[in-house]
Amino acid sequence: MECVDSLDDTAHAEDGHEEYCADTAVSTARVRTLPKTRIVARxxxxxxxxxxxxxLLTLRDFPVGMYCVPEEWDGVEYVADMRWCVSKSSGVIQLAELIEAETLYDCQHESGAIGGLWKxxxxxFCEFIDAYGCESVLEIGSGHGHLAKEFVARRRGKCRWTMVEPNLPSWLLTGDHPSEIHxxxxxxxxxxxxxxDVPKIDAVVHSHTFEHIYDYDEFLRNVARMEPKFQIFSVPHQREWLARGWQNxxxxxxxxxxxxxxxxxxxSRHGFELQGKKVFADGHSMFYAFSYAGNASKSETSQQSLDEYAENKRLFRNWLKSNVDFVQNVNDRIDEATMNGEKPTVYMFGAHIFxxxxxxxxxxxxxxxxxxxxxEGKQGKRLYGLPLLVHSPKILSNVERPIVILRVGAYAEEIKRGILEVNARTVFWE
Structure with missing residues (x-):
């Protein structure tokens, strides 16, 4: 099956598998195909x-990094085919090929670091953790470290927060952090x-990390090795996000x-028993708390089944159609304006996966x-794999009726309010 450049000519296989790819004109000179040695078959x-x-779907030559790079960067920006499939027995939608973790996470990006919703x-989430009386916490995949700062500020010296992260932000590397954070x-x-010197762990905590894991058997085995009372985590409500057509x-x-x-x-398969869960912000995230029961609870898993094939495949097809239709609508608007002799000033929000x-x-x-x-850390740079520069929305202040393409999931309303404060004449395509 050959890759196609337009939505009208999208290739459809008899089994429903589809393929898309971007116009090659949008890539930068530094883009290279990721070597096969850095791809892990699942x-x-x-x-x-x-x-x-x-x-189910192949997206050809998709950018591997989701972060921003300097305009005149001397590094290489890799692309790889994104191949989605579904397990016919469990119904789990998943990638058939994974990017080597050291390559995929070679740089820290600012997802989840700013904005009122993330605050x-x-x-x-700290309130949720606090309800389980945790004093010695091990956080996995701490990213920017904002969760740690929030929790230790609540406890005022009555906790120890140990965090393990391969790409620690500078404020943690330089020691410029509360003494409770290690x-x-x-x-x-x-x-x-x-x-x-780490005291016995009350809870292993992770926030928007669990969905990144490649090998759950390895990960949960190592969590159990820490012998925590609880495993408490926040994850994106992926099912809800998919149902709403959100790209991320x-x-x-x-x-x-x-x-x-x-x-x-x-x-349950790894001996963790559900103690509590909560949906945050109309489906932005789900908070979970599990206690560790060990082998005593594992036998119950054999009585459970996981069969979401029909439902998940339906959600995936709707997600795909929603995004393809959105892109087609935007392209049609651009064509219509051009045919009418107009030259609309169009911007796109989101220097990220969106x-x-x-x-x-x-x-x-x-x-x-x-x-x-x-x-601010993205502004003045380029989004990985693309030639366009990233700017603050403040550049819209003197633009006559700017158009902003806005499809950014749960953050749309917050972002829209901020842009309208800069320029109340902004038109949104969403």
Whole structure:
């Protein structure tokens, strides 16, 4: 099957498998195909181990990194085919090929670091953790470290927060942090060992990390090795995100669809018993608390089943159609304006996976002036794999009726309010 450049000519296989790719004109000179040696084949379902994959979608030459790079960067920007499939027995949507973790996470990006919604998330998740009386916490995949700062501020010296993260932010590396926080620059894997001075762990905590895991058997085995009372985590409500057509539900960094049923199945399979859960902010995230019961609870898993094939495939097809239709609508608007002799001033919001997906589905990026983003660390740079510069929405202040392509999931209303404060004449295509 050949890759196509327009949505009208999208290739359809008899089995329903589809393929898309972006116009090659949008790539930068530094883009290279990721070597096969950095791609890991997934031959079995991430949740059940079944080897009954059915192909669904291939996005050709998708950018591997979701972060921003300097305009005149001397590094290489890799692309790889994003191949989605579904397990016919479990129904788990997942990638058939994974990007080597050291390549995929070679740089820290600012997802989850700014914005009012994320601030609320960290506050409410800390309340959720606090309800279980945790004083000695091990956080896995701490990212920017904002959750740690929020929790230790609540406890006022009555906790110890140990965090393990391979790409620690500078404020943790320089020691400019509260004394209760103890960062460790490392991967959480079979070789990881806690320092001897760490008191017994009350809870292993992770926030928007579980959906990134490649090998749940390895990960949960190592969590159990820490002998925590609880495992408490926040995950994106991926099923809800997929149902709403949000691009960031599944991607290279979210290589499988974790529905609530799938999460509870895999946790039970590894001896963790559900103690509590909560939906945050109309489906932005789900908070979970599990106690560790060990082998005593594992036998119950044999009585459970995971069969979401029909439902998940339906959700995936609707997600795909929603995004393809959106891109087609935007392209039609651009064509209509051009035919009428207009030259609309079009911007796109989101120097992240949002823009990369839309471009991959064929959005006419050549008609876009720039990418907008509120993260100061991204501004003045390029989104990985694309030639467009990233700017603050403040550049819209003197533009007559700017058009902003806005498809950014749960963050749309917050972003829209901020842009309208800069320029009340802004028109949104969403």
């Amino acid at each position: 031959n079995a379902c991430a949740i059940t181990g079944a080897s009954d994959f059915e192909p 609320r998330h960290h506050e409410e 960062p460790i620059s490392a991967w959480f894997c079979d070789s990881f060992e806690l320092p001897k 539900s599944i991607m290279f960094e979210h290589p499988q669809l974790l529905t609530p049923k799938a999460i509870e199945y895999i946790m 823009t990369q997906y839309l471009v991959s589905f064929g959005l006419r990026i050549s008609a876009v002036e720039a990418i907008l983003d509120n993260a």
